Amino acid sequence: VNEQKITLKQVDEAGDLVLYKEKKEAEEIKKKLSLLFQLIGKKEEKKFILPKPPLITSLLLFEAKSQLAWKKKEKTLNVQGAHESIHPTYLDYHPEDIKSSLSEEEYNLYKLIYNHTLASLMSPAQVNKITYRFLNNNYYFATAERICQFAGFLACSPEVYFPNYNVKLESGLETISQLEAKKIEVQEYQENKPVRYNEGSLVQELEKLGIGRPSTYNLFGRVLLKRGYAELNEKGQFVPTPLGIS
Structure with a gap:
């Protein structure tokens, strides 16, 4: 457990996340906590x-950007004839079997x-979600992990799907009775903070709103x-220019 990175979040007796309006309130709670968290139950x-x-x-x-860090060149933005249900025409053509005839990309x-x-x-996939509850100076904290019971579709690409869905093959907390923290931090929680559109998320939003077609x-x-209404930043996100804002 000492080698694991485990994040505990403060919760109330019902298990709901505790948030403070002012950072100084959370800082006062932090001063009352020890580095030792006692396990009091799990679900x-x-x-x-x-x-x-x-x-x-x-x-x-979206998947190409997130999994492959794929950055499309501007000249490829003009994609015509895009179709729904993109899939291989013949599933017997396994990627490894035709790798030699393809470029890396x-x-x-x-x-x-x-x-x-x-x-x-x-x-x-079937998983066992285990929520652990801890107590520290009468304040409750919790963390959770998802343990694979039946891999299902996750087995198709485990190196991608297991971390993406936050699933583990075995529990790292099953035998613990307490946790000793290296540090306690107060973090700002920003719920539903807007994120700039990239090419993939912009297309998803257009599709959701029924604007345009594939x-x-x-x-x-x-x-x-x-037209100079926006430009792409270093993360490939659209940022409005002064012309686009005016």
Whole structure:
């Protein structure tokens, strides 16, 4: 346990997250805490994790950016004829079997599409969610972990899906009776903080709002950049220019 990074969050007796309006309130609580947290109980729940649906244009853009750190060049924004349900035409063409005939970028993208398609056809994963409750000077804290009971679609690409869905093969807290913290921090909690759109999330929002169609989604970003209404920052996110704000 000493080698693990475990985050405990303050909760009330019902297990709900405790938030303070002022940082100084949380700092006062921090002064009352010791570094030793005593385990007072745990709760186990069986959960199912459903695989994502088959890829569509917006989801492919999002997955490519998150998994492959894929950055599209501006000239590729003008994508015509985009279609729904993006999948391999023949599942017998395993990525490893055709790797030698593809560039590295093509291989990584095809592997993403192949694994996602296969996962969408597989069974849901079953996990055991264990919530641990701790006590420190009459203040409650909690943390949780999800232990795999049946991998289901997670087995299709475990190196990607297990960390993405925060699932472990075995518990790291099963035998502990207390935790000794290295430090206690007060963190600012920003609920539903707006995040700038990147190409993938912009397409998802357009799709959600019913603006445009799959073959024209990417044109919106291209027009914003071409007309100087927005520019891309170092993270590939759209940032409005003075012209775009005026």
